[in-house]
Amino acid sequence: MLVAPSILSADFGRLAQEVEAICEAGCDLVHVDVMDGHFVPNMTIGPVVVEAVARAATKPLDIHLMVQNNPFFVDLFAPLKPGFISFHIEEEKHPHRLIQKIRSYGIRPAIVLNPHTRPECVEFLLEDLDMVLLMSVNPGFGGQTFIPGVLEKARRLKEMIEKRNPKCLIEVDGGVNDRNIHELKAAGVDVAVAGSYVFKHESYRRAIESLKV
Numbered sequence: 001m002l003v004a005p006s007i008l009s010a011d012f013g014r015l016a017q018e019v020e021a022i023c024e025a026g027c028d029l030v031h032v033d034v035m036d037g038h039f040v041p042n043m044t045i046g047p048v049v050v051e052a053v054a055r056a057a058t059k060p061l062d063i064h065l066m067v068q069n070n071p072f073f074v075d076l077f078a079p080l081k082p083g084f085i086s087f088h089i090e091e092e093k094h095p096h097r098l099i100q101k102i103r104s105y106g107i108r109p110a111i112v113l114n115p116h117t118r119p120e121c122v123e124f125l126l127e128d129l130d131m132v133l134l135m136s137v138n139p140g141f142g143g144q145t146f147i148p149g150v151l152e153k154a155r156r157l158k159e160m161i162e163k164r165n166p167k168c169l170i171e172v173d174g175g176v177n178d179r180n181i182h183e184l185k186a187a188g189v190d191v192a193v194a195g196s197y198v199f200k201h202e203s204y205r206r207a208i209e210s211l212k213v
Helices: 012-024 047-056 070-080 095-104 119-128 150-164 181-186 204-211
Strands: 002-005 030-035 061-066 084-088 108-113 131-135 169-173 191-194
Touching: 002 030, 002 204, 012 030, 012 047, 012 204, 030 047, 047 061, 047 070, 061 070, 061 108, 061 191, 070 084, 070 095, 084 095, 084 131, 095 108, 095 119, 108 119, 119 131, 119 150, 131 150, 150 169, 150 181, 191 204
Parallel strands: 002 191, 030 061, 061 084, 084 108, 108 131, 131 169, 169 191
Antiparallel strands: none
């Protein structure tokens, strides 16, 4: 299991040190939640702060867009050369075009599904994707409780991926901890996003290691 701590739960007063700490503790990706106050009822960070995160990180950024006007934000963050940029299928009228745009920047494209969204909606996009992110909470805020239905969704998605693009990863974001990580692994999940669990743990290293099942 790859681990991507979400900096949404970090101490923003010492953000650079927090990013350095999770990288030193063995994370695989640094998950960055970008919210615009329109697609979700919250606002987070823009390119100046994300640029600072990129400077502090020794692991690739995993930028999760929770925004309207996805192409604008892709252009905004592409110069930072993150490992992944993911966007919500619910907000994008032309997902294949946007996937191509992200890949043209040399960035791995990913699509995000809200808890209610059926995995079949990305079936004919899987061959062009590097990852699908399943939300296991309602997007917008950290510290929420894991929605168990994502396990069945992950299993169904894994079956489609095996047929169409076995290299495509499955990522889960929301309420992930050491109590549900084994179920997620068994369901076919490859990448675990964990915010509160990592940043509220007394040891970032032990928290990250407990998710690497």
